[in-house]
Amino acid sequence: MDAFLKNDSFSLQKDILDHVEYTVARSRFIFDDFEAYQGLSYSVRDRLIERWHDTHRYFKKKDPKRLYFLSLEFLMGRSLSNSVINLGIRDQYADALNQLGFEFEVVAEQEGDAALGNGGLARLCACQMDSLATLDYPAWGYGLRYQYGLFRQIILDGFQLEEPDYWLNFGNPWEIERVHVSYPVKFYGTVEEEGIQGQTIKVWIPGETVEAVAYDNPIPGYGTRNAINLRLWAAKPSDQYDMESYNTGDYINAIMDRQKAETISNVLYPDDRSYQGKELRLKQHYFFVSASLQDIIRRFRDDHNNFDEFPEKVALQINDTHPSLAIAEVMRVLVDEEHLDWSRAWDITSRVFSFTTHTVHVEALEKIPVDLLGNLLPRHLQIIYEINYKFMEELKSMIGQDYDRLSRMSIVEEGAVKSIRMANLSIVCCQIVNGVSKVHLDLLKERVFKDFYELWPQKFQYKTNGVTQRRWVVVSNPNLSSLISKWLGTESWIRNVDLLAGLRQHVSDPDLQREWKMVKKVNKARLAEYIETLSGIKVSLDAMFDVQIKRIHEYKRQLLNILGIIHRYDCIKNMETSDRRKVVPRVCIIGGKAAPGYDIAKKIIKLCHVVAEKINNDADIGDLLKLVFIPDYNVSVAELVIPGSDLSQHLSTAGHEASGTGSMKFLMNGCLLLATADGAIVEIMEEVGADNMFLFGAKVNEVPALREKGASLKAPLQFLRVVRMVRDGYFGFKDYFKSLCDTLEDGKDFYLLGYDFASYLEAQAAADRTFVDPEKWIHMSILSTAGSGKFSSDKTIEEYAKHTWGIEPCKCPF
Ligand code: NTF
Structure with missing residues (x-):
């Protein structure tokens, strides 16, 4: 597959200038460092897109098993230098810029950080995406496109103050908005029962729909033509949104209501210690899980019509517990929409997922109050209860009536606030659960997930983290x-x-x-x-x-x-x-x-x-x-x-x-x-x-x-x-x-x-x-x-x- 774009210094100069003039709309004769950065970035992006298209055409042709990496956070930092180095054209660009009277390092400094994550977990994902691309793995990253990334830290008289990070203020040349790749994501409502061909099935009648629109971020590998995709979802009002209000003539309020939909992907939660009990956060989780799975299932269906092949073609990685609603969502799709029977659906689901945990702190494990979940996602709560019921029955047959242990291992935590333990859900479903270092695995075995380890030692592994x-x-x-x-x-x-x-x-x-x-x-x-x-x-x-x-x-x-x-x-x-x-x-x-x-x-x-x-x-x-x-x-x-x-x-x-x-x-x-x-x-x-x-x-x-x-x-x-x-x-x-x-x-x-x-x-x-x-x-x-x-x-x-x-x-x- 020949590159259409040329990488000699003259072509690069022309490209940069064209972008300065036609994309950034500045004169090609007068532009500053930031505009040079923009022109340069768009020129690099063109080359990324070329490889990215070729890679995806090739994946489609070969139809390998694909990895889908689900993470609520990706801390990518800057893209320019990394991209030109991975594309192997840094020096050519530096020359081209020189000829135009600019210095590469100075221009590269104009770029802000994409800070869609808090710390270690999020930066790890960015490093892993770089490695997945470089090693030619057929992989996709899925996450959320927050409007506000991690807050900016201002120090005033020695005290930390937080300022919003509106990173999109100056545009983002590294993403491609896909207005046609969008999916409805539903919330709230009720679950009803319907009889179809002598069977009773559950039907979720949602109360709210929000549209998820894809933004693609090409990730180039080093020394390879492969460029994979990080697809981030942004929330937009859905056209199905509350037509009632329009009809009643309350036009202004109807518009205001629509705007509320966008709040879902507005802001990254800045606390990496605990994640408990916030409705907006739960909405973020489900929003990104639902959109990603619709996308993944659509891609699978393009070439396959039997879900028994799903585990042969799809690996779903749950990065920490944040995306673990995906388990209930896959079950819902298979049982409610595809009408598979429960055990076949569970067999498929438990073969596609694997789960990485990034913490040793039991108190940091995510718990979702049942009331909250039941209100926002009533059908998912039922499914989780059903998974738990079956798990508890199986467990009783294995360990007997040890109620303390049963209650520790239950996905549902009883107590003042009845909650769903997302880590337990992930462990019950996934065939592989991993820690991120040798010591971490020991702690998981001996403390954090001791009961589970004793039950299923073969599930637990460690994969020592790495950086690119x-x-x-x-x-x-x-x-x-x-x-x-x-x-x-x-x-x-x-x-x-x-x-x-x-x-x-x-x-x-x-x-x-x-x-x-x-x-x-x-x-x-x-x-x-x-x-x-x-x-x-x-x-x-x-x-x-x-x-x-x-x-x-x-x-x-x-x-x-x-x-x-x-x-x-x-x-x-x-x-x-x-x-x-x-x-x-x-x-x-x-x-x-x-x-x-x-x-x-x-x-x-x-x-x-x-x-x-x-x-x-x-x-x-x-x-x-x-x-x-x-x-x-x-x-x-x-x-x-x-x-x-x-x-x-x-x-x-x-x-x-x-x-x-x-x-x-x-x-x-x-x-x-x-x-x-x-x-x-x-x-x-x-x-x-x-x-x-x-x-x-x-x-x-x-x-x-x-x-x-x-x-x-x-x-x-x-x-x-x-x-x-x-x-x-x-x-x-x-x-x-x-x-x-x-x-x-x-x-x-x-x-x-x-x-x-x-x-x-x-x-x-x-x-x-x-x-x-x-x-x-x-x-x-x-x-x-x-x-x-x-x-x-x-x-x-x-x-x-x-x-x-x-x-x-x-x-x-x-
Ligand atoms: C972090 N966890 C851990 O605290 C680090 O030790 C580890 O290196 C990284 O994950 C990556 O595995 C988190 O950032 C979080 F969010 F889980 F607290």
């Missing part, structure tokens, strides 16, 4: 990328990440070490410039850049980091001047958003600011210690910060981080990790060696016993001292920080900051000692990158493809 080296090295750290290719003698590691291990053989080569160091220095300079522009703080490039960037959560223990910084400050203040020469200068960088309603997390952000204020303005300290909070942390900020970091911190209390993927991005970029043995860190340790990292803290299996000890578990004096400084108002805001300090009292310190403090300081001291031995540091840094291959999302996706989805590559010919 295309985005996290090639796009964000081009200097390191070229260096790796030079020393490996090939660029093939960009597709075949195992090759990174080849760096090990050069680890002691002084030339590589020198060049490696140089790359880091350049990246640090870029980051230092960013910090200065942001905060006016000048930082020394000789200092260790020590970074913790992620969502602010108590379990991730940014507070431990800040208390460690206070301790460092306090030590320096109390040192003899002659000893200060031995202090390793540090620039501590913290970034992350707190959920808007998460009070303690917001206090942690404020604490970071007041401590920074004190330290950064203390002339006595100078370059020995700086603390910088980077506001509005997002994907593109991460792309800038990670390559410029020396050390990165992953401090979750062991047993709380399901996997963690930030650590993998740092590892690939040759940053050393200071971490607890939690989530995927345990596997990173196996790959790069514990002596190549700075590990500390209680282990997963020690934590429960430590918590048992309660108030008898005494925190060390150094810890009490720094907490007291905060409590006594050394940094101001004494009353405001009281509740934060209270969480650290003996017996209340659930996340064990006090217990882990001493070993944390030791790990920090070890990092300092290593930093003053640059050769050793670089050695460890190279080995970190060399050992990061296992944590590419390419590896994860291959595992899922083989062991969960049963799909094969389907490579569109060039």
